[in-house]
Amino acid sequence: MPLSVTLSIEGDTTVIELEGELDAKTAPDFHQTIEKAAGHGTSTVEIRMAGVGYMASAGLRSLVFAQQKVADHVTIKVVGAIEPVSRTIRTAGLDRSIQLSDD
Amino acid sequence: MPSTTVIILDEYPPPTPELLDALRLMDAELVPRTLGELLRGPLEVLPVADVLLAPAEADGESIRSAVRRLRRWAGAPIVVVWTVTEFAALQHHVRLGHDYLVPPFLPALVGARLHSCSERAGLGRTLREADARAELMGYEKELEIGREIQAGFLPESLPVPTGWEIDVRFRPARQVAGDFYDVFEMSRGRRLAVVVADVCDKGVGAALFMALIRSLLRHTAENSGLQHLMAAGRTGGSRRTPVVGATPLLNAVTATNGYLTRNHLRQGYFATLFFGVLDPLTGSLVYINGGHNPPLLLSGSGDVPVPLDVTGPAVGVLPDCVYTLGYAQLNPGDTLFVFTDGVPEARCSDGTFLGDERMLELLGGPPASGKDVVDRIDLAVREHTGSAEQHDDVTMLALHRPRAARGPHADRMAAA
Numbered sequence: 001m002p003l004s005v006t007l008s009i010e011g012d013t014t015v016i017e018l019e020g021e022l023d024a025k026t027a028p029d030f031h032q033t034i035e036k037a038a039g040h041g042t043s044t045v046e047i048r049m050a051g052v053g054y055m056a057s058a059g060l061r062s063l064v065f066a067q068q069k070v071a072d073h074v075t076i077k078v079v080g081a082i083e084p085v086s087r088t089i090r091t092a093g094l095d096r097s098i099q100l101s102d103d
Numbered sequence: 104m105p106s107t108t109v110i111i112l113d114e115y116p117p118p119t120p121e122l123l124d125a126l127r128l129m130d131a132e133l134v135p136r137t138l139g140e141l142l143r144g145p146l147e148v149l150p151v152a153d154v155l156l157a158p159a160e161a162d163g164e165s166i167r168s169a170v171r172r173l174r175r176w177a178g179a180p181i182v183v184v185w186t187v188t189e190f191a192a193l194q195h196h197v198r199l200g201h202d203y204l205v206p207p208f209l210p211a212l213v214g215a216r217l218h219s220c221s222e223r224a225g226l227g228r229t230l231r232e233a234d235a236r237a238e239l240m241g242y243e244k245e246l247e248i249g250r251e252i253q254a255g256f257l258p259e260s261l262p263v264p265t266g267w268e269i270d271v272r273f274r275p276a277r278q279v280a281g282d283f284y285d286v287f288e289m290s291r292g293r294r295l296a297v298v299v300a301d302v303c304d305k306g307v308g309a310a311l312f313m314a315l316i317r318s319l320l321r322h323t324a325e326n327s328g329l330q331h332l333m334a335a336g337r338t339g340g341s342r343r344t345p346v347v348g349a350t351p352l353l354n355a356v357t358a359t360n361g362y363l364t365r366n367h368l369r370q371g372y373f374a375t376l377f378f379g380v381l382d383p384l385t386g387s388l389v390y391i392n393g394g395h396n397p398p399l400l401l402s403g404s405g406d407v408p409v410p411l412d413v414t415g416p417a418v419g420v421l422p423d424c425v426y427t428l429g430y431a432q433l434n435p436g437d438t439l440f441v442f443t444d445g446v447p448e449a450r451c452s453d454g455t456f457l458g459d460e461r462m463l464e465l466l467g468g469p470p471a472s473g474k475d476v477v478d479r480i481d482l483a484v485r486e487h488t489g490s491a492e493q494h495d496d497v498t499m500l501a502l503h504r505p506r507a508a509r510g511p512h513a514d515r516m517a518a519a
Contacts, residue, residue, distance in 0.1 A: 023494070024305040054456075056495065057281075057303035057375075057444065064303075064420055065371035092375055092394035093416020096424070 002026065003052075005033045013044040019051030022059030030062045038069040045070055050080030060092050067097055077101060107131040107221040108150055110180060112138065112157040112166070121206070122185060125213035126156075138162075141169035149173060151228075152180040153221035159186035159193040159203075167199060178228035181220035249310060250278040256314045261286045264295055264383035268503040270473040272481050274445075275496045281309030282443050282496035283317050289324055294348035295383055296324055299441040299500050300376035301395065303417075312372040316418065319359040320378065327354035346389045348380035349428055356391045356418060356426050363419030373419030377411070377441050379431075379502075386433040386504055391426050393418045396444050401476065403436015403506065405469045411439075438470045439502040442480070445495035449484045452491040457484060473501030 003026035004019045014037045022030060037045050045066065049055075066076055077099045078089065086100055109131050111118065118126070126133060134150045141149065142165065152173070157166055161184070170179050182201040185208075186193045193203055202220055204213060261269050271284055281302035289296050298320060302309040327350065356378055363373065377398050379390040392398070394417030397410035415426035433439060449457040465483050470476045477499050484497055 027304070054448075056448070057301060058305065060417075061303040061371045061373070064373060068369050068371060091396065091413055092373075093413065093420060093424070096416060096421055 003029055005029050007033050007036060009040060009042065012042050013046050014040045014042045015046050015048060017048040017051070021054045021056075022049075022052055022062065023054065023056035024058040027058040027062045030059070031065060034062065034066045034069050038066075038071075038074075041071075043073065044075045044077060046077045046079055048079050049085060050082070052081065052085055055081075055085045055088055060088065060094060063089070063094055063098055075099060079103060107154065107217055108152045109133050109154045109156055109217065110141075110150060110152045111135045112141075112155060112161055114138065114158055114161040116158050116160065118156070118158075118185065119187060119206075119208065121208040122204070122213065125208045125210040126217075128210040129214040129217060131217065138165050138169060142172065146172075146176045149176055151177040153224040154217055155180040155182045157182065157184050157196075157201075159184050159189040159196060163196050163199045163201070166196075166201070174231075178224065178231055181224050183217065183220055246278045246307075249307065253279050253310050253314065256317050257283060258286055262288050262295065264381075266504065267295075267381075267383055268473045268501075268505060269297075270477045270501045270503070272477050272497065272499040274481075274493070274498075276445070276493045277305060279307055279310035280496045281305055281313055282445065282498040283313050284441075284498055284500050285317060285321060286500075287321060287325070289351055289380060290348050293382070295381045296321075296348075296352075297379045297381060297439075297441070297500065297502055298376060299395070299398075299443065299498055300374045300418075301443040301445075301496070301498070302374045303372060305495075308370075308372065312367075312370075312374070312419075315367075316359060316363070316374050316376075319362055320355045320376075323358045324351045324355035324378075327351040327358075346380075346387070346428075346430075347382070349389050352378060352380045352389060352391060353426065353428065356393060356415070360393075360418045360424065360426075361422070364422040367419065368422070373417045375417045379439070379441075381433070381502065386435075386437070388431045388433060388439070390429045390431065391415060392429060393426065394420075396442065396447065398439055398441040399463075399466060400431055400433070401438040401440055401466055401470050403434060403438070403469050403504075408440075408463065408466055433502070433504045435504050435506045436469060437504055438473050438476055440466065440473075440476050440480075441500045441502070443496060443498040445493075445497035446480060446484055446499060448495060449488050449497070450491060450494055451487050451489050455487075457487045461487075470501075470503070472505065473503030476501045476503075 002020050006017045008015045016033055079101050111133055113135050173179055184196040184201045185204040263269050283300055285298040287296050302312045375395040376393045377395045379388050381388050392413045393415050394413055397412050399408040401408050414429045416424055447457055447459050447462055
């Protein structure tokens, strides 16, 4: 299933909205958007994942990649992830460096 | 479908009525195009043509450029230049390698000439495809070599201690895998290390990191001795006496995490892993679960499976993180089932996952043997996937302690 990625800026937050499935095939699109988002220089990058039905380990790698791309003081938030997706993030321990929130 | 496609170059003069009649009588699709369209138009709308028909008055060099462009797109047509009177210009084209047609434009003559051109164009396309295939085969050969080398990073044979059974199933989704497993002896044969890991993402990148992570884990575990590389990470078992094998276990995972986060963080590769250290005499297990799907401890008495939950994050993500130790006990009849996410996340053609619940259902009831567990789950994964493409590597390892095991400690544990 394809992944739609949209990028926008809301005040001091760069918003990446994902819809579809985040896996080895679609993760490269997300990587490109992350690189653009990192260039915006906002203090927060918010990844809205309510529309992501499945995230494979390639998607986890994208989140680690995002962490590396943004400056140290930038907060990365994952918002609205459904339970299986947020569980994947928590099991791998990425919730220690990325903020998970419901909305 | 016509056997020959002819681009009629829209240049002055247009084909004579006799030539047009001859073209219409043969089984050909006629596509008019200007030189401008062929030289600068979007590639997607250019036809795959056998013949490019042009008057001798057209500029030979421009036609050559157009043919070069068509060749890169879908294969080159054979250029056929016609004339009634301009034989000097025709000669120039022939020197450029173009074919030619001169009157009389009788249907059989024109047809025969264009069909033979069509065959030559087809041969050119076949050669081009053969080249592309040869290149692809070159890559495939490289990938096959990669697969063979990677197989060398998996244990050649499993050191199975007396009184135990180990069964493994390893089915990569592609030629090279991100999953791996390892079984090796530690602490001078007094302990058995059991590792199942999943490097994130797929393909060659994951395979390279698999080789690195497997080597770091095994090398550190085999060589760390009893000296702590790091003193932290024992919060989970403060009241327990130190366990043999716990130190190399902590050292292996902590050092691998340190190495990856110091040297490779930017690449974003990491592994979730389960690393267990078994005392084969007593069945006690000390482990680290670094962000991996919790393995299931299946009870020989039919109790509900116990998940061995995470004791730290995935390896290679967070610098200086703390791994704690988990403890479990395998009694006679028990099985430890370790697997990667390719098992619960196996998908059928409509995208449905096998799922954790179905897995637990399948694992209900005391397992007869480790092989029985692996076979049961593997069959379910295969049946569920059906004709759909296998998306992820599937790795399973079952560590089983048969009831029939004999030995002083086994008896004592069974009695207790």
